[in-house]
Amino acid sequence: MSIDGNRRVLSGMRPTGRLHLGHYHGVLKNWVELQHEYQCFFFVADWHALTTGYENTSGIADSAFDIVVDWLSVGVNPGEATIFVQSRVPEHAELHLLLSMITPLSWLERVPTYKDQQEKLKENDLSTYGFLGYPLLQAADILVYKAGNVPVGEDQVAHIEMAREVARRFNFLYGREEGFEEKAEQAARKMGKKNASLYAGIRRAFQEEGDEEALLKGRALLSSQQNISLSDRQRLMGYLEGGGKVILPEPQALLTKDSKMPGLDGEKMSKSYNNTIGLREMPEEVTRKLRTMPTDPARVRRTDPGDPTKCPVWKYHEIYSSEDVKSWAKEGCVTAGIGCLDCKQPVIDSVLKEQAPIRERSEEFLGDRDAVFAIIDEGCETARDVARETLDDVRHAMKFLPR
Ligand code: TRP
Ligand code: SF4
Secondary structure (H helix, E strand, C coil): CCCCCCCEEEEEECCCCCCEHHHHHHHHHHHHHHHHHCEEEEEECHHHHHHCCCCCCCCHHHHHHHHHHHHHHHCCCCCCCEEEEHHHCCHHHHHHHHHHCCCCHHHHHCCHHHHHHHHHCCCCCCCCHHHHCHHHHHHHHHHCCCCCEEEECHHHHHHHHHHHHHHHHHHHHHCCCCCHHHHHHHHHHCCCHHHHHHHHHHHHHHHHHCCHHHHHHHHHHHHCCCCCCHHHHHHHHHHHHCCCCCCCCCCEEEECCCCCCECCCCCECCHHHCCCCECCCCHHHHHHHHHCCCCCCCCCCCCCCCCHHHCHHHHHHHHHCCHHHHHHHHHHHHCCCCCHHHHHHHHHHHHHHHHHHHHHHHHHHHHCHHHHHHHHHHHHHHHHHHHHHHHHHHHHHCCCCCC
């Protein structure tokens, strides 16, 4: 069943240290765009940090704080997006537990990251229940907000797929809520007299005459309603289309293109390759890193000509430089007309220019930690309100003793 008008986006990041320019170009710029168009929830996945390393938890809180500062500094706006921390919203855990009861072990075992990570992270103890269940925790993270869209990289697509399967299974097992018609009628009244009767007419036109146009009108009407909850909206959508209420809508992956930002060695920028430029690293350090970054190995002496396509610096020009600067660099390189330090200077200038406002904002936030905590508190409250509502639906559907 289509959940039209599900404009909710959710994404999370593990708190594993400072963010770098790879995160900025690959993920964060995208988040900043999305927040204008969607109702965004961005969270620090601090419980997830335990799934691959439970022994030392001393850095988690600081990392979580730093990550939020990074988000704020690049322009994630708490007025538009909800910023929160997973461990502060215990509903994630409750939903995770309930979903664990209906999730076949084989689904978890066949998630590709399960075996991959065990191979890769040999020094960590990954033989825990938590590590096996981590994609399910991720499913709970998403489903607890009934998010329709989840911006993630390629490596996470299998997890979103599993979240879809779990949602489908849940809806199949506990799907249709009791008293659905009555609740839908009640929800319709919440839209006001005029809209309620408009909705009723549209519904009749679709259900009795199969008028597809009416269906579209109905969806548009529901999407435009500001004062009904998501839960009611889904009831009304189901009532309109003739199904029940979908309790946990299936999310879809919003695939973020792989970051074009290369690391200092020309490989993908990644902490594990030790080739990063920190998002708010000090200008002197950034300058030093760029000045010492490797170039075309054929240019041993200043007089040796080079080939930009064999040089990591060139990749930075491709991201940061104008056509003029690029042709100057290319020409100077192949003719040995410029030295590598000359060639790097415009890149250094551009990177510093990009970072300056980010660093400046981060200094403001670091100088007013209480303000950051207040943003987190408020985000957690907002997130919890939504998560509580979902859990009410879930408990009700599973027929637990009502609260
Ligand atoms: N697993 C994600 C990662 O390692 C982080 C994450 C946790 C997440 N829960 C999520 C991402 C929910 C998107 C939605 O990058
Ligand atoms: Fe690389 Fe520029 Fe040196 Fe050529 S001149 S090798 S492109 S840094």
